[in-house]
Amino acid sequence: MTDHGERRDAQRPLRSRLLGVVLRPDARPLGWGIVVAIGFLAAETAVVLVLARVAPENAFGAIFLLGVLVVSAGWHVGLAVAMSIASTLVYLSFHLDGVAAALFVFLPVALLANVLAGQARLRAAESERRRREADALARQQAALRRVATLVARGAEPSEVYPVAVTELARGLGVEHVTLTKYETDDTCVVLAAVDATDRLKLVVGERLSLDGDSVTARVHRTGTPARVDDYDGVAGSIATRLRDLGLRSGVGAPVVVDGKTRCALIVGSAASDPMPPQAEEQICDFADLIGTAIRNAENREELKASRSRIVAAADQARRGIERDLHDGAQQRIVSLGLGLRTLEASMPEGDAALRHQVENLINGMADLYTELQELSRGIHPAILSKGGLAPALKTLARRSVVPVGLELSVAGRLPEPIEVAAYYVVAESLVNVAKHAEASEVVVRATLDDAALTLVIADDGVGGAATGGGSGLIGLKDRVAAVSGELAVASRTGVGTTVTARIPVPAAELVAAE
Ligand SMILES: Nc1ncnc2c1ncn2[C@@H]1O[C@H](COP(=O)(O)OP(=O)(O)OP(=O)(O)O)[C@@H](O)[C@H]1O
Ligand SMILES: [Mg+2]
Structure with a gap:
């Protein structure tokens, strides 16, 4: 059982744990039964010997019944019958005349106790099985929820992959999980892998051939869940690789994006028993979440690309x-x-x-x-195309109605879309200051650091700016987002307005700018 399972066990109420010990779902080992039976017979004989001295006319059959009852309730019917015969024999050594009476009492009592205990055991086994199923389901749901939360937060697929394989392994209580991406019709590459033991596992980035047979090859061929219950004697690179890792069986499900099988999520086991029949369905739940993460990321990329295209086309036209x-x-x-x-x-x-x-x-x-x-x-500011951002911002500052304190630490040229976006952020913000702020001065700061161009336009005016009041600030947000940047407006009434834009600059372009 996993750590998780042990913790859950410890949390069960004491009463239910005690019941579990007394009414064990399975019978106790025979060896212990024989020891207990002999112990009872010896103790009973000793007690009867002592009592016989006090009251020699009594049979004390009830004392022998106690051992019969205990052994019959705790062990298999064979031992119950043996105990009742042994008790009869010992009883007879005290009362030679009572063979039939003893057998007629001990045997039915033994059988009845055994049947009743057997039924109780069955019920205990059933409730234990249900409890384990409920535990497993709760564990699986919790694991699935953790992955779903990550996907809903919009995490990148590369962040989701390792979490999904780890949670699937934990949720299903399986040892080995691998996520592979199909590259061509003949190969796939490992995106994430986890193994509960210290055993070697598949390595992220490892390329595998889809030749021969394997769960990965079957999922690729059919686009549906697949399983191999025994890799012994199965041909192909993947089957050989898995055998080398000590795995014997596998179940997998496709990760489908836009109707196409992109990846396979595979669970492997070193146990000789095949995996349970519901494994496919459980793996599919996780595979669907991975597919959603991939689709979401692609949607985001497509949206960004299309926004960039629209902004670039508008700039080109201007x-x-x-x-x-x-x-x-x-x-x-x-x-x-x-x-x-x-x-x-x-x-x-x-x-x-x-x-x-x-x-x-x-x-x-x-x-x-x-x-x-x-x-x-x-x-379109011609000076921007000709001289770059610094001279263009100087011109904007010069033309501003409100006095501008300009702090520039941007030298050289940046990619054109970034220069244009930065220019419009400052231009529109200065127009807004003139139109709405009633400010006495405005500071314009442009800084280029390791990874980004940061622009700050801060006035000491009336504040109260909000995106959505006109098309200016909203348009800036789109423009900055089109170059993967972010724009924020902080505007407290009576304090002033600060527009901040941070636009990432690719490292290669930074070197060129210096
Ligand atoms: N620096 C500022 N100081 C005070 N209020 C501002 C400032 N900048 C913007 N605002 C307020 O925020 C609103 C939204 O600005 P935005 O630039 O989006 O629209 P606009 O300037 O009114 O119109 P447009 O830019 O489309 O010509 C403005 O209407 C104004 O009320
Ligand atoms: Mg405006």
Whole structure:
């Protein structure tokens, strides 16, 4: 029994434990029975010898009945009959005339006691079996719940695998559990393995061939649970490997994701008995949880990838519009302005009104140019593509209405999606400060450490900011999440607002940035 089982046993009430000892589900060993029977006969004889001196006319048959009763209740019917015959013989040595009477009393009493004790034993065995089943079920449910909790928390599959095999081994009380992932039609790789003993086990990362027969090969072939009750004489690499590990039988279930058998969860045993028939169903419960963990992780990855694609496509479009404005409309305005200047220069000196009109047109053109420049900067900051994050943030700080204390420790270039996300976090936060905060100053801090770019935009304004009030902060959250980062807004009324974004930067990119 496992530690777990022993603890449970100790927790049972004393009464039920005592009953278990007295009404053992199985009969006691014969050897002890013979010793007890001889002991009783000797003690009874001694007592009768003493009593016979006091009252020689009495038979004292009841005293011999005691041994018959005890032995009949505690041991098999053979010993019960032997004890009643032995008691009869000893009784006769005192009262030669009572053969029939003694046998007619001792034998039926022995048989009756034996039958009654047998029935009590059966009942005890049945309730003991039920208790063990309930214990096993509770153990299994607890193990399953621990894995389910982990999966529900959104743990990565690599975190779930070792826990699932350990809990399955504990829940089912089995020695060996392995989780393998099918790579091709011919091979699989070990994702997690556990063995209750010090025996060698399969190693994580070990590649196994699916040739010949094995539970793993059968699960792969059929996509349903499978078992091998005896690996003796079974051909194939896995069967040979398991025999080397001392395992004799195995039961396994498929881990199915999107209708495809991705992995196999296999329980192995070194015992000669085949595993119980309900093993398949129990393993399936754990395999389903592993499948859910894999599916959840893939969903998360797909969601992240699609969000990144949407943000990247939007940025690309904005960059295109900015370039079109810059190369098209802005250049056109510049050349029209130059044309007007030429016209102005060639105009006769005397026509002041016309000259004034042309002057107005030229100024209008210049204003239009500035407006367009502002517009295209808002659509996509060209300085970001050209100079990187540091100069772009300096420009934002310079243009801010509220005075900005800028603390930059970001040198070099970072991946473009990260630079763009960081730029928009600062840009939108500064616009919010100007629009809503009534702040006297705002601190913008950008730091690049070992693993991430951290941005902090903190104002000393009215506070009370919340995501969802407009599209700005929510949009930032999505943008930052698209580059695997996190955005937090802390905004106590009367104290000010702090927007913090942390964006992980891949190690390779960090080296490039330095
Ligand atoms: N720095 C700040 N100080 C005080 N309140 C703020 C600050 N930033 C945002 N808020 C509050 O939080 C709300 C949500 O901000 P968010 O940027 O999402 O929307 P918005 O600025 O109102 O609209 P949009 O950004 O779509 O033009 C704002 O409406 C405002 O009330
Ligand atoms: Mg806003």
